[in-house]
Amino acid sequence: MAFFQSIFYNVLLQFKMSLSRPMYRFTLIVSPIVNTMLIFEMFRKSNVSDAANYIVFGSGLMGLWSSITFSSIGDISRERYIGTLSTVYVAPLNFNLTIFYRIIGNTILSSMAFLISIISAHLFFKISMPIYHKYYFIISFIMIIVSFSIISMPISYLMLISRKSSLYMNMIEYPIFILCGFAFPTNKLPALIRFISYVLTPTWTTKLLHESLHKNLDIYQINHAFKETILLNLIYCLFILILWKHIDSQVRKNATLEVV
Amino acid sequence: MDNTNIITITDLTRIFKNKTGWFSPTEEVTALNNVSLKIKRGTIFGLLGQNGAGKSTTIKILTTLLLPTSGNVLIDDLDVTKDYKEIRKKINFIFGGEQGVYKRLTPLDNLIYFGNLYKVNTHTLKKRIPELLNQVDLYDVKDRLVENFSKGMIERLQIAKGLINSPSILFMDEPTIGLDALSVRKIHGLIKNLNDHGTTIVLTTHYLKEVEELCSSVAIINKGNLVAKGTPDEIIEKYATKGNDLESAYISIIKGDS
Ligand SMILES: Nc1ncnc2c1ncn2[C@@H]1O[C@H](COP(=O)(O)OP(=O)(O)OP(=O)(O)O)[C@@H](O)[C@H]1O
Numbered sequence: 001m002a003f004f005q006s007i008f009y010n011v012l013l014q015f016k017m018s019l020s021r022p023m024y025r026f027t028l029i030v031s032p033i034v035n036t037m038l039i040f041e042m043f044r045k046s047n048v049s050d051a052a053n054y055i056v057f058g059s060g061l062m063g064l065w066s067s068i069t070f071s072s073i074g075d076i077s078r079e080r081y082i083g084t085l086s087t088v089y090v091a092p093l094n095f096n097l098t099i100f101y102r103i104i105g106n107t108i109l110s111s112m113a114f115l116i117s118i119i120s121a122h123l124f125f126k127i128s129m130p131i132y133h134k135y136y137f138i139i140s141f142i143m144i145i146v147s148f149s150i151i152s153m154p155i156s157y158l159m160l161i162s163r164k165s166s167l168y169m170n171m172i173e174y175p176i177f178i179l180c181g182f183a184f185p186t187n188k189l190p191a192l193i194r195f196i197s198y199v200l201t202p203t204w205t206t207k208l209l210h211e212s213l214h215k216n217l218d219i220y221q222i223n224h225a226f227k228e229t230i231l232l233n234l235i236y237c238l239f240i241l242i243l244w245k246h247i248d249s250q251v252r253k254n255a256t257l258e259v260v
Numbered sequence: 261m262d263n264t265n266i267i268t269i270t271d272l273t274r275i276f277k278n279k280t281g282w283f284s285p286t287e288e289v290t291a292l293n294n295v296s297l298k299i300k301r302g303t304i305f306g307l308l309g310q311n312g313a314g315k316s317t318t319i320k321i322l323t324t325l326l327l328p329t330s331g332n333v334l335i336d337d338l339d340v341t342k343d344y345k346e347i348r349k350k351i352n353f354i355f356g357g358e359q360g361v362y363k364r365l366t367p368l369d370n371l372i373y374f375g376n377l378y379k380v381n382t383h384t385l386k387k388r389i390p391e392l393l394n395q396v397d398l399y400d401v402k403d404r405l406v407e408n409f410s411k412g413m414i415e416r417l418q419i420a421k422g423l424i425n426s427p428s429i430l431f432m433d434e435p436t437i438g439l440d441a442l443s444v445r446k447i448h449g450l451i452k453n454l455n456d457h458g459t460t461i462v463l464t465t466h467y468l469k470e471v472e473e474l475c476s477s478v479a480i481i482n483k484g485n486l487v488a489k490g491t492p493d494e495i496i497e498k499y500a501t502k503g504n505d506l507e508s509a510y511i512s513i514i515k516g517d518s
């Protein structure tokens with residue numbers, strides 16, 4: 001019980017921390033609106049059958065990922081500059097737990113991007129999305145939150161070991177949009193880079209989301225996407241454990257917690 | 261007073277490896293070179309030296325932020341390399357200047373967040389935070405955003421942050437940098453008061469008057485080497501040439517060493 005209380009409390013604190021930053025508020029609110037317009041224009045003359053899904057949920061996913069890169073992942077490099085990273089790192093609360101709380105908080109908060117995309121698609125383009133299968137939709141949405149949280153962990157750790165992390169943060173924002181099929185289906189990508197998509201969980205959660213929105217569900221496809229998501233998440237968790245062991249000593253050896 | 265050593269540093273060396281460009285070779289900087297030092301429990305200890313002497317590096321090793329390259333450092337008989345988790349519960353640190361706090365939050369929220377990071381339970385925190393805010397004279401502004409604070413106020417908030425876990429050792433890296441005379445006096449009052457209540461304080465500074473006022477023992481490092489240690493009086497007696505103050509002693513030590 002105390003454990004859940006502590007999670008709840010820390011997640012609330014994280015909401016407060018993130019919302020206190022104008023840059024975060026801007027990313028959370030403005031980027032889904034702009035993305036909705038952008039994807040609408042992209043699909044205007046196309047004959048992709050589920051274009052509406054891309055316009056509404058694609059922009060939501062892009063907004064979610066942008067908010068995550070600028071909060072959970074970006075926090076590390078920002079806090080390095082404001083000088084709080086060292087305290088956060090050495091304080092007795094396990095750093096993995098600190099990061100975990102932050103990521104959960106930010107991912108939940110950032111999923112507001114979906115709401116904003118839904119509203120803007122409706123307001124600007126009169127697009128509304130019927131949800132035929134409530135439970136499938138809810139499950140795939142939860143999988144999105146879980147998977148985006150898990151993938152943020154190793155990336156946050158990598159930010160720790162280099163003082164150039166703000167550069168990397170900007171570098172990972174767009175490739176994920178493209179590789180994971182947020183704005184257009186991954187089968188439009190050249191075959192050579194498609195295998196990268198397959199090892200990224202957001203690709204599968206995006207697929208799961210799209211499948212769950214169809215009027216006639218393809219249970220085989222849903223099962224497949226679901227299994228891939230679970231499997232990759234497990235592999236990521238294993239990777240996180242290995243990575244952490246390595247990083248904890250590197251950080252103190254190479255003095256990357258602060259700028260000199 | 262208890263006369264045991266709370267910190268024991270033996271042959272401490274720290275080397276930084278810097279890479280300046282992709283194809284340039286790594287350059288090595290020896291920030292600390294074979295430093296040995298003991299700090300007594302319950303004292304205010306001052307670490308002096310020119311810019312780049314290695315003061316902050318020493319503090320960072322003592323606070324488990326950095327690993328030593330070689331040598332041995334014990335804090336309360338715990339080894340900084342191995343027992344860092346235990347050490348972290350007993351200490352806290354603050355750095356001077358405007359860094360180290362969340363400026364977009366209020367002092368109250370800052371302290372709640374840091375209290376949480378230091379695993380102080382909610383019940384204790386509810387009592388301790390108002391006490392600390394009163395102690396550092398920030399109670400009346402506890403709900404204002406830190407970004408509107410003066411340097412002196414930020415430094416006092418830092419001190420409150422440094423005391424959130426009631427540490428037995430508080431490390432302070434240049435706590436009075438850039439502050440006006442009255443703010444400095446306030447900080448000095450806080451430091452003395454803390455020390456009266458048994459907290460060991462290790463501070464670095466460039467103000468020699470500050471050392472004379474606060475510290476019962478000092479060490480001077482120059483280019484990574486320990487060049488003098490003792491009480492301020494001992495150092496003055498041994499090294500001062502003109503006048504009878506620490507500044508004169510300090511200058512002759514640094515000049516004599518280069
Ligand atoms: N992270 C780092 N990477 C590379 N070199 C470093 C790093 N931190 C410190 N140094 C180098 O180590 C030496 C000692 O630096 P340190 O910060 O300990 O000095 P200082 O005594 O605190 O100086 P100041 O009075 O300017 O604060 C300097 O030459 C500095 O350039």
Ligand SMILES: [Mg+2]
Pocket residue numbers: 315316317433
């Ligand atoms: Mg320094």
